[in-house]
Amino acid sequence: LRVFQSLRGLGRHEVSLLLWVAALFGGIWGFVEIAEAVMGQETHALDEALLLGLRSPTDPRDPLGPRWLEEAARDLTALGSVGVLTLVTVGVLVYLLLARHMRAAGFTLAAVGGGMLLTNLLKLGFGRPRPDLVPHAAVVYTASFPSGHAMMAAITYLTLAAMLSRVERRWHIKAYLLLAAVCVTVVVGISRVYLGVHWPTDVLAGWAVGAAWAALCWLIARWIQRKASPSI
Numbered sequence: 001l002r003v004f005q006s007l008r009g010l011g012r013h014e015v016s017l018l019l020w021v022a023a024l025f026g027g028i029w030g031f032v033e034i035a036e037a038v039m040g041q042e043t044h045a046l047d048e049a050l051l052l053g054l055r056s057p058t059d060p061r062d063p064l065g066p067r068w069l070e071e072a073a074r075d076l077t078a079l080g081s082v083g084v085l086t087l088v089t090v091g092v093l094v095y096l097l098l099a100r101h102m103r104a105a106g107f108t109l110a111a112v113g114g115g116m117l118l119t120n121l122l123k124l125g126f127g128r129p130r131p132d133l134v135p136h137a138a139v140v141y142t143a144s145f146p147s148g149h150a151m152m153a154a155i156t157y158l159t160l161a162a163m164l165s166r167v168e169r170r171w172h173i174k175a176y177l178l179l180a181a182v183c184v185t186v187v188v189g190i191s192r193v194y195l196g197v198h199w200p201t202d203v204l205a206g207w208a209v210g211a212a213w214a215a216l217c218w219l220i221a222r223w224i225q226r227k228a229s230p231s232i
Contacts, residue, residue: 020219021215025212026208027209027210038145038201043199051133051196070195073191073195076188077188079187080152080189080192085112085153089112092160108159111163111214115159115213118155119146120142122145123148126143128143130144131199144199145201149192150207152206154210157180157185158181158210158214161177163217165177
């Protein structure tokens with residue numbers, strides 16, 4: 001009760017700061033816990049059960065649901081692909097440049113580019129094989145852990161939403177941007193498991209570290225903005 005009373009006494013900026021700090025440390029803690037469990041083979045049974053639970057009991061090659069759902073999953077999973085994320089990022093960068101938010105544009109480019117580098121390094125470091133229980137319904141090229149689509153969707157969409165919210169004054173618009181980013185990130189991650197190209201823990205780990213990276217970028221951007229304009 002005292003915690004809620006303390007939060008009620010805080011302003012919107014302070015609450016927002018606390019939430020991003022919580023996302024940063026919560027994401028790091030979540031990723032470490034998941035990674036330790038995966039490397040210790042503690043999640044294998046759960047991963048198998050969840051993956052097979054999205055397949056026909058009589059034919060593991062057949063995802064649950066009608067054919068159009070599988071096609072829709074392929075469309076939705078593309079929202080986390082390098083090509084789509086690059087187009088979305090470029091679109092936001094052009095907007096920021098046209099709006100003369102040069103610093104925000106530069107920071108956004110560095111944040112997304114750094115996130116992509118981090119994704120590749122983690123995949124190389126863990127080297128977890130892809131699921132072999134069911135046929136892959138999408139083409140894959142890299143290791144399984146963490147999910148690159150889930151991680152890069154979290155990094156890109158949450159970072160872009162965070163950067164856009166930094167230049168947007170209306171709170172309902174800020175909330176919409178973040179909610180939309182979270183929804184797209186969740187859909188992309190679920191589609192990876194549905195298509196059989198990732199273990200569920202791959203996706204959870206991707207979400208965790210992606211959210212942590214986006215939170216770190218928001219906090220750094222906030223610090224830079226406050227340093228440049230102490231009155232903000």
